[in-house]
Amino acid sequence: MKKLFCILLSLALVFGSFAVSSGSRAYASDPTYFGARVKGTDYDSYAEINVLYGDDALLEVEAFGPYTTLEYQWYQDGTALPNTDSPSYTVQGIQHFTEFECRVNNGTETASVWFTLTTLKASYDDSPYVSGVSDTMLRGVGYRFGDGGPNMMSLKAMCGSEVTLHVDASDDKRAVDYKWYTYTNDGMGTVELGTLSSVTVQIPLTKTRDGSGDIVGFYMCDVKDAQDFVETYTFMVYYDSGLDISDKDTGECTVLKEVSSGESIDLEVKAFNSNGAGITYMWDIEGLAGAGTSSAYSLTNITGSTYALCNVYDGYLMGEVCYYFNVPNNMEIETSDLIVSVSPGGTAHFEAVVKSCQGAPTFEWCYENCRGLEIWNEASESFNGNTAKCDITVDRGTVHRVLKVSDESGASTYIVFTAYVPVQLSLPRDLEWSKDYTGEVSWKVYDTDLTQNQYEICLFDADTGDLIDFTRTTFINSTGVTQFSSFMFLWDERDSGNYYFTIRSIGDGVGYLDSETARSDVWHYEAPSKQLDAPSDLNWTIGDDGYYYANWKNARPDFGGYEIRIYYTDDPQSDPELFTGSSAADYSCELKRLEPSAISVNGAGYYSFNVRQLSNEIEGILPSPWSEMSDPIYISDINLDLNSIVAGVDEDSSAQEIEEAVEQVRQLDFGEIENSIAADTENTQAAGQLAKLEELAGRTATVEVSDSMETSFDETKVDVIGAGLNVDAGQSVRLQIDRAEEDHVLPTQYNNSVAFSMTIVDNDTGEEVVPENDAFDVPIKITLPIPARINPDFLVLLHYNADGTYENVQFKTFKQDGQWYVSFVVTHFSDFVMAQEGTPVIKGDVNGDGEVDANDLTVLSRHVAKIEEIEDEALLQAADINGDGDADANDLTILSRYVAHIISDFD
Structure with a gap:
């Protein structure tokens, strides 16, 4: 039985859990959502703490959501701290800006909580001309001077106003000096603005409305204490956009609220335009665009999680106010498997057991989604106290049944059960023997055929019926009529006689069944008397x-x-x-x-x-x-050489001895190292020796995955070995994974692709480390998690060259803790593409797991609501169900109707 904590969902979110992330906050009304927060807060995952110079600070976190055990790891400025498996950590003797992260793991998921500690605090005056200021420092985009931290504050100011910027950096332990400056117009120099704690900035009277010139400028203040410690604060001043919008009652742009089942609520958006342009409103309710066109809207009879979106447009700029309403969860439901495959004519059994804190539950079964459709109950459905059961018989295709569960308060939720018969692959056609006398057998695949890319071929003696030979082979299917072939007579010296062959298309055993077996005509073979001479x-x-x-x-x-x-x-x-x-x-x-x-x-x-x-x-x-x-x-084993070198150094060795060992490794045969670490899947032999030497030398590279690639690669599951042995002593580097620099057009047989670039970056300078002669001294082994939408059995990895050509990378795949990984060795970096060979993008499969179901509906609804947008191109293609080039509310409507079985296909 699987346990579901069911949130009461409206039509657009009927079949998925619901969580909202906004800035540093997580909306965790879904009990299945795992996360971590600053202890004592609602759901804050970030805290900025201001302390006096030299003081201590206690940092505490707590987890929420499902877990049985928890593990903690604390980091300071990106470096893991030893022996910190605790929900609290005390920072002692704080002297300057520093940043801490606590990663909390429940065995399957990891959540992070961030703390920034500073002994100086920047602020701004309460000028009426300032229309908006960010409520948090911008982490990760600031400037770092000396030992200072990324202290940046952004604010907006209207044209023609004066804004006073102020830095309050005084305390009772030290005196400070101030120095204000800004950049010159050409950006090549600076202009000093003053030496007091504040400075006044004059905002120009006019600005363009063509999307350019939105930033007034950067204004910096260097604060220096008696110990010559300098911390820099940067104010990034924007022009007021001219469009200020919020909810009328709360003044917020995002409203999260719990309501009672059946409650109605009046919504109203407040909009102000300082430039005098006309303002229009467009309400989007549960993906239904155009529900209203005024600043107010009445939302009635809320029975489950519901979202409303008001888009505000002034002819130049657009903003939005988002409302999310949730009916408190009163029911805990355990179910059998929600999706079951059966043989043709087979029966799937489904069951749900409900625990309700609002009285005994009631059940109703329906064909579709129970919202405006006739509810029915048949003999195959039964109810017994807190348990509902249903048997579904399927001859072919897919059948959905929806269970509506209600409690005595009137709140209800829906559970979708699905039974399906896997599709059988098409029979290979046009079997024939080759005419070029190689003993080749061939068959054809048409673009109307349903097939995958593996076939089983058997060769038989036609006179006796005995199986002579057997093979499984893989081909790349393409559009149109494609003829495939395989050699059956070349590998052995066949006797004269009559032969035929059979072939069938091999399925995955889950969604696709093997085809029927096709049989060729009989061919009479007469063995020749001549034979080639041996090489x-x-x-x-x-x-x-x-x-x-x-x-x-x-x-x-x-x-x-x-x-x-x-x-x-x-x-x-x-x-x-x-x-x-x-x-x-x-x-x-x-x-x-x-x-x-x-x-x-x-x-x-x-x-x-x-x-x-x-x-x-x-x-x-x-x-x-x-x-x-x-x-x-x-041929010698490179492990023997590496073992000898690494065994000669340990934690007690001098820095010089360790550097000599690094140099010895650089002198080893490059190809042999590459071969050995490529084969070392578990990193216990050659790759493990390189990793050990990196650790002894203090050169272990870190990993950073850009925001644009986080949906494809979990940073915590990426591993790099060898990078630190290619740089100078004391140099700290990281493996940087970003979106690919170029748009690469792939052959049609490659699908579900992920294009990315990898570089080695100096952590201090931020510059890419480029090896001499375009190749590193020591090969670098990379291990990446394979995205869920790519089948590891059909994985291809392409490495692009500067001229646009590519080569197939040799790799190894393995599975660990339920995650598939690919490991490979590189000698230089550029763009890479990870793809699936031979399997097309499935429309509606928005999460890339190979199925079109309620999970895809949740992902697409969050994308349309701009809660968590889809960035991967292949998944966006799958989400564009109506083919108009956009993944929007129209596609959400179609997908919800499909998942609810109102429509049977997307045509």
Whole structure:
């Protein structure tokens, strides 16, 4: 049974939980929402604390929402503090600006609470000309001077006014000096404004209304104490936009309020335009645009969570006032699985158990959403006290049933149960034997076919019916008619006889079932008497890239292909064992690279290979016999070298000894390090040694994910190894992940893409660390969480070059604590694209989990309400259901009707 804490929801939010984040506050009326706050506050996740110089401060946090155990980790100015698994932390002897973060984890989610501590406090005068001032310091965008912090305050002022800026930095422990200045018009210098605690700024009489020139200027005040400690305060002065809007009663732009079930409330927006332009109003109620066009609106009969949005426009600028109303939660509901797949004609059983603090619950089942539709109950539904049950039989497609649960206060909520029959993939068509005598089998896929990109091919003896060969192969589906093929006769010497093959499309076993099996015509094969000669002159060489290559000569160059087998042993006196191999049937090759994974599987030892030539005239000449074995080559395991270097230093080693170890690692074979750390998925071998050396040298790189990429990559789940070994001693760096610098057009087979850039950035200067010769001395291993919308089985990772070309990155995927990860090695940074190969974007699948359900409705409703906007391009494409280029209230209406089963498709 799964436990749901159900909030009473209106139509646009019928099927999802509801939480609002605004600035530093979280609206946590949903008990399933996990978060953390400053202790003693409602839901504040940020606090600014002003103390006297040298004083102590006690910082305390508390968690809310679902949890059984909690873990705490405190950070000071981005650095983790040891032994801080506690909800409180005492800062001692505060001397200047500093910032603390407490990360609270409940085992599955992490929430952060921020504190900024300062011994100096900036303020402004209470001038009537100041129309608005930000109520918090802007963290992360300020200027840092010396040991000072990012102290920035923004305010708005009307044209022609005078604004007095004031810094109050006095205390009983030290005297301070003030120095005010601003930038020159060309931005190349500064102009001093005064040495008192305040300065008056004259706002120009006019400003443009074309969207430019909104900032009056930056005004800085350096405050210096007797110890020459300097803290800089920056005032960023904006022109008044001319449009000041708020709720008439509260004066706020966002109103959060709990109401009783069935209550009605009058809303009114107050708008002032200092520039005299006309003002228009447009009300949006639960995604229904145009519900009203005056400054007031009456919201009646509120029975669940409801939002109202008033858009205000003056011809130049637009603002909005948001209202969120919630009926208090009176019911706790445990349910069976909400979504169940069944075989055709199968029955899904659903059940809900309700605990209500407002009397016994009542139940009603309905086909759709119980709002204006006929409510029905049949024999397959039953009610027994606090329990409701329902059995749904599905022949094909998807069936929804909605359970309406009400308490004695009249409050109600809705639970959607869904049963579906997975779709069977289309039968492969036009099976035929190839005409170019390679023993190739082929089939076609049409753009009207439902198929995925994996197929199972079986080869049979037509006379006996015995299975001769079996393979599973992957292809990339594209639009139009596409012919795929696979070679069935090249790998073994077939006897003369009659053969046929079968093929079926393989599904994922969840939403898609395997296709029926298609069977080809019978082909009579007559084995030839001639055979190719075996390749000769086998040897190993080391390429300019540092990799090992197998070389040979074919008896008939440019004819057919090859098949190679690679062997390994750690004892030159023993027989080697086959451990890997590869083949190519459509071209000749006399140079084959020994892949990094092949070396990493066995480590240090002796490697050898043999090879045979394949025929492309299967009825004219047989493939060659296998060649003689090559001479072995000994390949060392880079782990042995790394172990030796890192074992020579520890926490007691001098800084010089550790730097010498770093330099020794830089001198190791670059390709071997790259191979070994790429194979070290758990970071316990080569990659683990590099990480250990970074820690000893104090060079472990941090990770920073920009706001634009937070929906794709959780910063706490990103790992980087090796970056710190490429910089100078004492240099602190981070891995910076941002949105891609260029818009990359991907081939049509790639979907659900995430484009991003990665750089190594100096933490002190903020500048990118660019290696000499465009490659770092030590390869860098990156581990990223794979976004939920990308199927790891179909993952591709592309690395773009400066000229727009790209290469496929070799990577490894693994699953840990329910999260899929991808790890790979880079030698230089630029734009990357992570995508899914062969699976298209699903309209309506707004959260990218492969399903179109109530969760997508919640995500889209929060996007339309501007609570949490969707930034990923692929998800925006999925959200644009009507195809008009925007993800808006119209799409929300269509999706709500689809999820409620009012409509069966988006057409």
